[in-house]
Amino acid sequence: MSLSDAPKPSQPQARQLLRFSHVVIIGKYQAPGSRDVVEEVAHFLHDQGCDVSLERDTALNTGLNQYPALDVPAMGKTCDLALVVGGDGTMLGIGRQLARYGVPLVGINQGRLGFITDIPLEEYPDKLRAILHGEFEEDARSLMAASVWRDGRCVFEATALNDVVVNRGGAASMIELRVEVDGHFVANQRADGLIIASSTGSTAYALSAGGPLLHPAIDGWVMAPIAPHTLSNRPIVLPAHSEVALEIVSGRDASANFDMQSLTSLLHGDRIVVRRSEHTLRLLHPRGWSYFDTLRKKLHWNEGG
Template identity: 50%
Template structure:
C-alpha cells in the first residue's frame, strides 16, 4: 500500500491533543505525505494549518486515516469511513485501548514504520441494523462493536422474541440483549458474561443482559446470520426501550417494534505495527496471569 494522503482524526474533547496532532502531522509531511485533518478536530483543537476535510472528503481522498483518542473515537471514525475502505491506525489517547493499540509515546516511530511497509493488517466485520415499526423504518446504523437492545429507564424487564434466519430461537425476559461482533466481544458483551471471540473468528455472539431465567446463556452464531428481535412487552419499564449502535442511541422504542441485525457487506481494516499480537493486547488490557509467571510474558522486560 502507498500512503500519499493521510488524514488525522482526534478526540477533540481531550485537552492537550493539539500538540501530538501537530507533531504527528509534521512527521507525515516530512515523509512526503499530504495531510488532511478532520474538520471538527481542526476546529476544536486549533490545529488548522493542515487541510480540513469532512469524513466524506477523507473517504474520497485519503489512503490512510490515523485516529488519536480512545476506542470510542475509533468506533465513530470506523463507522464513517467503512464504506470507503480506508485503512485505520489507532493511537491511544484514552484509557483502555483495545482497538487504539499504539501508545501515544511511541506513535511517531510506529507511524514511520507503517508508512515504510512494516505493518500487520487486520480486517474486522461490521453489523448493520434497523428498527422497524410496522412497515416504517425508524432508524438504521452501522456498528463495529455491537447492537444493543435494552430497557431505557427504571422498572421491570423487557420481553424479546428472537429469530435467526427466520427460525424462532427463544423469547426472553431480561434487561436487554447484546449482538456483538468479535471486536465487540471484549466490550459490553464481556462485562455481561459473554465469551471473547478472536477477530478472525467468523461469528457473532448474542449475550442476554441480566436475564430472568438463568438458562438464557450467550450463544455464538455464524457471521451470516440474519437476526430479527421483536419487542414483545415492556413490562413496568416507564421509559420504554432503547436500541444502541455502538452506543449511539434510539430511545422510545415501542412494543411491537422489530430490530433487524445482520453482518454489513463492509469491513474495517486496521493497520498495526510489525509484531502486533492480539493476545498481547488481551494480556495487557485484561491482566492475564501477569503476577503468576512473568517470565512467560514476552512483553515483560523486567527479567
C-alpha cells in the same frame, strides 16, 4: 566522504518510498492536551513526506487551520490512510463512516483501554514510521447493519462495529424480547436487555455480560442476555451471516444502542433486525502485532498473586 556527509534524500524522493502519502488525522479533541498531540503528530507526518489533512471537527475544535479540513466523503476520496489519535470510541465513530470507502485506519491510543487503537502514544514515531513505509499487519473487521421496523416500515438505520444493544430504560422492570435467528424462533427472553456483538465487540459490553472472547479472525457474533430472568439463558455464538430479529413484546422505555454512540427509542411491536454489513473495516497494526498480546496487556492477565 563519511556517511554523515552524504546527501539526505529530498522530500520528493522520500515520498516515493511511502506506502501512504496522504494521511488524515482524526483526534479526540475533547481530551485535555489533544491539540498539542494532534499538532505534534501532524508535524511528524509532514517530516516523513506525507500530505496531511485533518478531519473537519478535529480542525475546527483544535484551531489547527494550517491543514486542509475534510469531511468524511472527502477523506474517502482523497486519503489513503486515516490516523486516529484518541481511544476506541473515536475509532468506532470514524471507522463506521470510512469503512465504505476502503480507507485503512491506524490508532494511536490517547484513551484508556485501546483494544483497536493499539499504538501507545509514547511509541508512535517508530511504529508509525514503519507503517507509512509498508511494514504492518492488516486486519479486516466485519460491521453490522441494523434497522428498526415499525408497522412494516423502516424508521431507523445504523451501522455498528462493536455491538447492537436493546435494553430497558430507567424502569425497574425487565423487558421481554421475541428472538429469531434466520427466521427461526429461538425464545421469548425476559432480561434487562440483549447484546448482539461482533468479534470486535466481544471485548466490550458483551464481555461484562458474561460473553466469550472471540478472536477477530472468527466470523461470528455473540448474542448475550443482560441479567436474564432465566439463568439457563446463556450467551451463544452465531455465524456472522445470520440475520437476528428482536421484537419488543413488553416492558417500558426500551431503546436500541449502536456502539453506544447512537440510539433510538422503541415501542411495543418494534422489530430490530441485525444483518452483516456489506462493508468491512481495514485496521492496520504494527508488524508483529498479536491479538493475544493485546488481551494480556488490556485485561491484565498474568498479574495475579
